[in-house]
Amino acid sequence: MSIDLRSIGEAGLLQRLQAHCIPGVVGDDGAILTLPPGKSLVVTTDVLVDSVHFSDRTTAAADAGWRAAAANLSDLAAMGATPLGITVGLALPPDTPLTWIEELYTGLTACLNTYNSGILGGDVCRSATRTLAITALGAVDADRSICRHTARPAGAIVVTGYHGLARAGLELLLHPETGQDLAVSDRQTLVTAHQRPRPRLDVLTYLEQIRPDWIAGMDSSDGLLDAITQICQASSLGATLHQLPIAPALARYCPQPQEWILTGGEDFELVLVMPPAAAAALVASLGPGAAIIGHTHPDPDIWWQSGSHRQPLGLGMTSFQHFLAP
C-alpha cells in the first residue's frame, strides 16, 4: 500500500519537504534573503492546476515540477532578472501519494539547481484539487530590466530559439500512434521540449555583452503570436513577420507546423525587440533557431509578409485562454 498524506499529516509533510529547500532559510513565518547591492527585486507568480497544466496522463510528477520551475524562471529571464529562489504553495487531496509529492519536488529542485537557484519555503494544505502555486523572486539592475511597453518602431523582433516543439511533444504524448515514421532522436527532441523546457537565462549573459540602446520583450509561454501581440499592444505598435524558423524534428513530424509555431505555447523562448544591429549580434551569439523574424512599425496591425505579398496574421489563431466558453 502506498503512503499518502493521511498517514504523515501536515507536520510530517513539511518536515520531508524542508529537505528540498535551501538550507537555513526555512523554519520561520517567512524566509529572509538579501538582495545584491544596487539590484531591484522582480517577483512573478504562477498557479498550476491538475488536469489543466499537468496530468498524470502526460506528465510524470518530476516533469510537472521541472516545468513549473522552468515557467517561473522563464518569467524572470523575460524581465532580465537572475533568480534568487522560489516559494511553493501546495494544495493537495489527502489521498495524494507521498511518492508523487517527493517526485514533484525532485523535479522542481532539479530545474532550480541547474540555474543556481532553490526553494525558499512555502505552504501546504488540503484541497479537492492538486494545485501548485509558485512565486519566483529575481534580481535585476533597475536600468536593465526588460518590459513589454518599451518597444520602438523599426525594431528587430528576435526569437531566441525554435517554436512549436513543445506543442508537438504534447501531441506525441497524447497520441503516441502518430509519428510512427519519426526517428527516436526526433521523438525525443519533441517530447523533451514539452517535458523539460529550458528557461533562457543564458540569453541575459549575451545581452549584458551587447547592451542594446533599448529593448522590449517577454517570454513565449502563451505562444509566439501572443507574445508579439502583447509587446505591440503595450508599445502601441504593430509588426510584420517575414520568417518563422522551423526545427528539423518538427518539420519531419508535422508538414504544416505554422499554427503550432505561432500559437502552440510553452516553448519558453524569449521574444525580444531591439535595434537591428544589436539583434543581429544577439542572434549570432545564440544557437540554432534564434532569428530575426520581423520588425515593428507604427501601423498597429500584425502582418505576415511573403515576398511582395502581405496578409493579416492571427485570424483563426487564438492562444489558449482560461475560462472562455467554447
Place this chain on the structure above:
Amino acid sequence: MSIDLRSIGEAGLLQRLQAHCIPGVVGDDGAILTLPPGKSLVVTTDVLVDSVHFSDRTTAAADAGWRAAAANLSDLAAMGATPLGITVGLALPPDTPLTWIEELYTGLTACLNTYNSGILGGDVCRSATRTLAITALGAVDADRSICRHTARPAGAIVVTGYHGLARAGLELLLHPETGQDLAVSDRQTLVTAHQRPRPRLDVLTYLEQIRPDWIAGMDSSDGLLDAITQICQASSLGATLHQLPIAPALARYCPQPQEWILTGGEDFELVLVMPPAAAAALVASLGPGAAIIGHTHPDPDIWWQSGSHRQPLGLGMTSFQHFLAP
C-alpha cells in the same frame, strides 16, 4: 443572470483585477520593486482553499479577502518586517460569479491599504476548487528580524493581545442560535475577530523604541499553544505559563474558554520571547489583552502553573493539522 468567468474569459478578468493592483507595477511577466537601502527581503506564502479556509456559509468574499491579506501581513509582522506588497494567485471554477471575485479583491485591498500596502500582480487560472495563493513580501533590517530559534532561558513570553476570540466568532457564525443572551456589542467583537483580524504590524513600532537585547517569536495563527511549542522546540527550550488573559466578551460567551484560547487559532497576535524588562515595557505600550503569560526554561516541557500546582500543558489540546486521518 449573474456574470461569471465564462463570459469575460481570462483576459477580461485580468483587466478587471489590474484595477485593484498598485498602479504601474502590473503588465509584464513580473513586477519590479526596489527595497529600501540596507533592508533585507522577507517572503512568506499561504494557500487558502474553499471549504478549508473559507466557505460561503461563514465567510463573505470580502471577509475571505481581508483574512487572507491579514494572515500574510501577520507573517511579515511576526518576522519584524514592514510590508512591500503581495502577489495573488487565483484558481477558480469557470462558474465563479464575477461579483465574488470583485468582492474578494475589495477585501484584500481594504486590508492591504490599511497597512500601506497593495497588490503587486498575480495569476489566474481555472480549477475545480476555488483556491487563493498569496505571497507577501516585506522589508526588514537584517539584524532586527524576529525568528523562532533565538529564544533564551528565563525569557518572558509576551502575547500582544487576547486569544480565543476568532474561534468564538467562528462558533457564533456556525451556530447563531448559541449566545442568545450575548449583548450585540460582544457578538460583534467576537465575529469581527474572526472576519476582520488585524495583523499586529503596530507592535514593530514599539519594538523599535524598546530594542530588546534579544527576541524570538512568531504569530499565533495556528494557535497560541502551537506558537509557544514551535518557539520552544526551535530554541531547544521549554516554557511555564502562569496566566491566560481572557477577553470580557469571550468570558461572557464561553465560561470555560481555555481550550479556545490555547488552540483556537487565527487570532493573529504575536507571541514574543524577550528579556523580562523589555517585555514589561512592551506590554505597557500595548492595549488590553497584552500580557506576560509565562517564561522559558531549559527543561523542554511545557507546563501550566497555578499557585504552587503545576501540570503538563497540551494533553488533548492539538492544533489544527491538515491531512491527518481522524
